[in-house]
Every structure is written in C-alpha cells, then in structure tokens.
Amino acid sequence: MNSIWNKNIELFEKRFPSLCEYFALGQGDKDELPPRFRAPMEVLPAKSGVLTARENGKLLHSSYNPLREAQGACAEAKKQGSSINAACFFSIGLGYAAVSWARENPTDTLIIVEPDASYFFTAMSHTDFSDLFAVPNLMLAIQTGTDIVVNLIEKSGGFSHTAIIENQNQSAHAREYFSALHASIKRAKSKDKINTFTLEKFSRLWMKNACRNIWNMALLDGVNRYEDKAGSLPFVILAAGPTLSHALKHLAALKSRSILVAVDTALRACLRAGVEPDFIVLSDPQFYAYQHIQGLSSKSSILITELSAYPSVFRFPCKEKILMSPFFSLGKYFEKSVGEKGELSSGGSVSTTAWDFARLAGARKIYFAGLDLGFPKLQTHIKGSTFEERMHTSSNRLAPAEKSGVASLFGANMEMGRDYDGNAILTDNRMKMFSWWFENKALEYGQIESFSFSPQSLMIPGFKTATINEFLRQDEKDFERAAFLSTGQAERKDEKAGKEREQKFFAAYETLLSGLESLYSLAKKGIATCEGGIRDRQKRLPAISELEKIDALILNSRFKDIASLVFPTENQLEKLFSAFGFSQDKTIAMLQHSKIIYRELMNGVLGYQKQLPKKN
Secondary structure (H helix, E strand, O other): HHHHHHHHHHHHHHHOOHHHHOOOHHHHHHOOOOHHOOOEEEEEEOOOOOOOEOOOOOEEOOOOOOHHHHHHHHHHHHHOOOOEEEEEEEEOOOHHHHHHHHHHHHOOEEEEOOOHHHHHHHHHOOOOHHHHOOHHHHEEEEOHHHHHHHHHHHOOOOOOHHEEOOOOOOOOOHHHHHHHHHHHHHHHHHHHHHHHHHHHHHHHHHHHHHHHHHHHHOOOOOOHHOOOOOOOOOOOEOOOOOOHHHHHHHHHHHHHHEEEEEEHHHHHHHHHHHOOEEEEEEEOOOHHHHHOOOOOEEEEEEEOOOOOHHHHHHHEEEEEEOOOOOOOOOOOOHHHHHHHOOOOOOOOOOOHHHHHHHOOOOOOEEEEEEOOOOOHHHHHOOOOOOOHHHHHOOOOOOOOOHHHHHHHOOOOEEEEEEEOOOEEEEEEEEHHHHHHHHHHHHOOOOOOOOEEEOOOOEEOOOOOOOOOOOOOOOOOHHHHHHHHOOHHHHHHHHHHHHHHHHHHHHHHHHHHHHHHHHHHHHHHHHHHHHHHHHOHHHHHHHHHHHHHHHHHHHHHOOOOOHOOOOOHHHHHHHHHHOOOOOOHHHHHHHHHHHHHHHHHHHHHHHHHHHHHHOOO
8 A cells, every 4th residue: 555645645535526536536546556647757766865756867856855956946936026926837746846835835826737647646646745735725737728727827816926837857748738838828928918008008998988888787788688599590700801802792691691790890891882780899998999980870780889988889870789798897896786798708809709799699600701810911901991091091191001001010029820721921919819819719619610711811720711602502591580680679678677777777876986985085094094104103003903904994895896997007006116215114114005005096986986977
C-alpha cells in the first residue's frame, strides 16, 4: 500500500467527488496509483533526501534541494506585485511548488493546470497534498480546454492578480497544449487591456446615455422573447466588410429563406439594395455608431440595441425597438424589477452581438456576408458605407479619401492572416481578437454551424464556407418566418402587463435615488472623518475605527456596483496616488489614501444624480 497515495486519494475524493468519478477512481484504486495513471517519469532521490524526477533526460526538479527550489520559485512569483492573490501552475512535476504556495498562502486562489491526468495523479502518489487540498479556493483544470483555464484565471481576479508559474521541463510533455494556452492568455490580456482602456475612455458616456435612456427599461421588450424560437430557420447576418457587395443583389432571396440580420454599419447598403432586414443590431454607445443609421428609416425592421446606446438611436424610425440585457450595473439593477431582457455577448464587435442573437434564438445554422475581419484586396469597407461616405465628404486636396483609407489599413498594428482558401490577407490585432471570440463560440456551441459566404475573408477556425447559390437552393420559408417574427406581439399589446412593469420600474427608481443619496452621504462622511484624523492626532485612532464602519456600509450597499462604473480603474487610481504628496507618517498617508477614494466615490455618485431624469 502507498500511504501517500492512499491519504491523497481520500482527500481528493472528498474534495472533488465529481472528478474522482470522472476518472473512474474506484475503491480498488485507493491502495496504490493505478497503472493507467503512471506518467513516464523517473522518480529518484535528490541529495537533500527528498524525491526529484527526470523525464527524457531532463530534471523536473533540482537534483540537490527540490523543496528550497520550489519555495524560491513561489517567493519570486509573489514579488510580481502586492496585489498577487492567486497562482496558476502549468503542470506541477511532483507538486512541490503548489504545496509550498498553499502552505504559505492558504487564503489565495490556486489553479492547477494539467492536460494529462497521469502527471497529476503521479505527483499525488509521491507528495503529500494535504496542504494543497486544504486550500478553500483550489481549482483543478485537468484535461480541460485552454479556454476554460483562461476563464478560471479571469474569474479568480484576473491576470494582474494571478502569478503564472511554469517550469519548462515539467510542462514539456504537453508542449503544444501549453503553447496554445500561452497564446490564449496573451489574447485575453490584450482583451483586458482594451477593456480597461475602453472603460477609462467611455465609462462617463455609458453612464450618461444609460441615465437618459433609463425609461426604456420599462417601455421596451427584451430579445429573450425570441429565445429558442428559430426552429429550422437559418440566420443570415450582414456585416459591412468589402465582400458584402457580393451578397447585395441576392438580399431579397436570402431574406425569403432565412432571418436577415444587419449590423448597423451594413444597414445603408441593405436599403440601397432595396431590402429592409428583419433585425438591425446596434450596441455601441458612441455618436458615430448612431451616424450609421442617422437619416435612414427601416419601417419593417426590429432594432436590437442596448440601454447605453446614443439616445437618438431610440428615435430611429422602425417597426419596433427591443433591448438586450444591459452591459452595466445601472440597467442590471432595473432588470431585477422589470424582468430580464436577454443576455447577448458584446465580444467587442456588433457582429459578435448579432451572432449571439442568432444563437439565443436557437438558430442551428448561421451564415455571414461581409464578415471579412481583414482587408481583402486592401479594401476596408463595402462601397457606399457610412465610413466610406464620410471619407469622401471630409476629403480635400491635402487629405484625400484615399489617404484616409491607407491610414485605416496601416494604423492598427497590421499583420498578415490567411483566408479560407489559404491566401494571405491583411488584418490587425483588433480583428484577430474578434476572430478569436468567434472561434471560442464555435467550440462552446458545437451544435451550431457557422458559415462565411466569402472565402476571401479572414479564416475563423470552426467556421466553414458556403456559397450563396447553394444557400438559395433551399425552399422559401414564408410560413416559418412569419411565425418567428410574430413572436411576442401579443405580449407587447398586453396593457395590464405593461402597466405592472412600469409600476415596478418606478418603485425601483425611487429606491435607487434613495440608495445613491445614502452612498453619497457615506462618502462625504468618510472624507470628513479622514480630514479630522489628518488634522488632529488625537482623532486618528477613532477615525480609523469609524472608517471601518463606513467601509462596511459601503461594501454592503447594493448600489456600490452602479457607482463603480465611473469609479477610477486601478491604473487611474495609481495615477491619482502618484500625483499626491503623501505624508511620511503611515497613519496620515493611509487617511490621505482613503480620502481620495471617498472623494472619487462621491463624485461618481454625484454624476449619476445629475444625469438621472426627474420623475414626472
């Protein structure tokens, strides 16, 4: 009997019963490591007396003192920043580093990544994992996809709070997997950087728009009324890439055989072709996004938008406007009262939102026209798009339209990709990020088939190509289309339900105003308490005690998440702190830090109070 294995497997079964069942570890496997889980490594004694290991001639741990080596690796990783409160291990060898981290930092989140279960279980047969299994926030990513690992890291505090620990010799047995994981993490970090930048740049705009549009939470239906109603209907999504031009003459025929969805940038081209799409999707809050539909009308179309869209969007002439679930906490607060609208992923692009609407509707086949994610033949947009028209109307002798197009092509970290035929296509980091989103969704929803009508577009792994001619061989679907598009019409005309929703909205609105006022008062009290402690030494200890009470009230407030949208990001706070001359006295410096935070909270709440409309 292997006593270490016996002890570990009992702890493993108690902590992760589903994994134990998944790997079919039964009663007979508790005495010793089953042969099917023995990794091809040689375990031998190190000079310090503990075990080390070797595989393919390379040591997985020090031949002298593996424990001290592991402790050093963990200490070095902790130095990455004071905000590190999680560790992700890419394979673990015999597990010394993971156990060392667990022993020294038992409240941290630990993620063990191992694509080959035999290596994890082999480590369990040689090293006592008691401290590791005692960690409350322990996650095992054994034989999982790289996307799951990225998701675990993001949910554990994000990459800025997570140390990634990898010994190249320990992960060599799955080099391709870990190489793909590094690539996924690089993309996710890039996405986080973009998201942070976007938040810093647009949070005030999102807040302002959402406040001005807030009544629509009570007035408009949500996209979830179409959930799983598509049946056998395919969806055709029109993006505004150059290859959309190939589909324009076929739009009427495509519409008769599918649900036709246009992103905002493609609407003008559709209308010029004489076809109104069934749905238009617009999710960007900026004024320029509204300009894509400004001056147009599409009386038979349903506009899908988001609460923080530019307010003029809600005056667009169309059959009906419906909402997706709000992206931000103000709208989510009202959803709890008036009912959910239906979650659609943003993915950074309106085309990703359109795909997710088709997915929510239950489509099993989704086709794209104009989803180029690159510049086929060095073209940036379809001819006649708002983008191109703006270039022409703003061009002059010194800045011709052609020059603007070149700036678009070479102004965003350009790189080469491959289209569906294997030919080179110019693209950029941003569009590759969108491609990665589609790739992940294709994996996540394997029952959905996604197609591109253009082989000249950037190839998205998991997508296929299809020709429009092949698609048009299908029968027309007038009956199915009519049934789908009539979904929710009866509910929309139910006056009693509408009035109930309005009553719930206004009750929530009153509570919101009261809650924001309370939050403002707490922040103001916090500032006064900090100032008192800074001025008077005798008040410092009582001030700290009072601030603890104030902080507890703020953290327990259901409205703090609403205020957090316009609260500074970590980067912005660091800039505020670095520009302030803090006292050398640690207690005073702490009070000065707190005062800045309370001030920013108070300003954020004040911003909402100024923008929220008064109840009539």
